Amino acid sequence: MNIDISTGKDRAAAPPVLRIAHLYKSFGAHHVLVDFNLELQKGESVVVLGRSGSGKSVLIKCIIGLLKPDQGTIMVLGVRVQDAKGESLDQLRAKVGFLFQSNALYDSMTVRENLEFPLRRHWMRLSREQVNERVLEALNDVGLAHTIEMMPEELSGGMRKRIALARTLILKPELILYDEPTTGLDPITGKEIIRLMTDMQQKYNTTSLIISHDMNCVKIAGKRIVILIDGKCYADGSYETFCRSSDARVKQFFE
Numbered sequence: 001m002n003i004d005i006s007t008g009k010d011r012a013a014a015p016p017v018l019r020i021a022h023l024y025k026s027f028g029a030h031h032v033l034v035d036f037n038l039e040l041q042k043g044e045s046v047v048v049l050g051r052s053g054s055g056k057s058v059l060i061k062c063i064i065g066l067l068k069p070d071q072g073t074i075m076v077l078g079v080r081v082q083d084a085k086g087e088s089l090d091q092l093r094a095k096v097g098f099l100f101q102s103n104a105l106y107d108s109m110t111v112r113e114n115l116e117f118p119l120r121r122h123w124m125r126l127s128r129e130q131v132n133e134r135v136l137e138a139l140n141d142v143g144l145a146h147t148i149e150m151m152p153e154e155l156s157g158g159m160r161k162r163i164a165l166a167r168t169l170i171l172k173p174e175l176i177l178y179d180e181p182t183t184g185l186d187p188i189t190g191k192e193i194i195r196l197m198t199d200m201q202q203k204y205n206t207t208s209l210i211i212s213h214d215m216n217c218v219k220i221a222g223k224r225i226v227i228l229i230d231g232k233c234y235a236d237g238s239y240e241t242f243c244r245s246s247d248a249r250v251k252q253f254f255e
């Protein structure tokens with residue numbers, strides 16, 4: 001049996017939410033991802049840790065279909081991302097949430113309108129009342145119901161990150177991809193965001209893939225950590241295991 005360290009479940013029992021097999025991506029002679037492999041089961045939270053320029057963003061862009069891999073397979077919820085087009089790509093995108101490093105809020109829209117936007121795009125059949133309920137639930141989840149009529153520019157960086165998280169959660173995604181979620185935040189606010197992410201992951205039993213080089217993020221959110229070195233999954237384990245590692249390339253992150 002292949003037991004998952006974060007959920008205690010047999011990895012082989014259910015199909016993975018995300019399966020990346022033999023992924024290669026180069027830019028000219030620069031080989032960024034070289035036979036990268038990773039599987040995430042439902043409910044898992046995995047942090048991909050890597051130095052600046054190691055290929056974390058390239059990895060996430062390949063997963064969401066923004067970059068085309070040179071070789072390999074990326075399966076998200078049973079769909080091969082490289083083959084998904086039109087309606088099937090749209091359906092897949094509704095099930096995968098993405099928290100951008102920049103938050104990507106619309107500055108000309110209120111918080112309410114920012115949250116309604118993805119709902120209107122993917123859940124067109126919801127009534128006005130249902131939309132209101134979903135917006136309020138998402139805002140309550142992140143503790144910011146009082147900001148509903150505010151503009152993004154009136155919010156602090158930490159609040160904007162929370163609103164961006166609420167906007168991701170509103171579609172109740174099965175998989176959430178986080179791109180450096182603590183960038184630009186002070187360490188205390190950063191920790192609050194990570195705790196909120198882990199609370200939400202438990203509440204909705206979502207699967208999370210977080211790319212980061214913030215060790216607070218790794219410690220709090222990463223029950224399972226994958227270290228990206230030389231374009232590969234160099235090591236896969238827990239924070240505690242890596243803290244005890246004698247491998248110099250692992251130790252450089254955990255010392």
Ligand SMILES: Nc1ncnc2c1ncn2[C@@H]1O[C@H](COP(=O)(O)OP(=O)(O)OP(=O)(O)O)[C@@H](O)[C@H]1O
Pocket residue numbers: 027032050051052053054055056057058059213
């Ligand atoms: N579109 C592109 N064209 C050419 N090279 C690219 C492109 N996108 C990324 N790269 C290169 O791929 C490498 C990995 O970039 P990537 O943005 O994935 O790093 P990262 O691990 O996310 O770094 P950071 O933590 O600093 O954000 C870099 O050397 C980068 O210059």
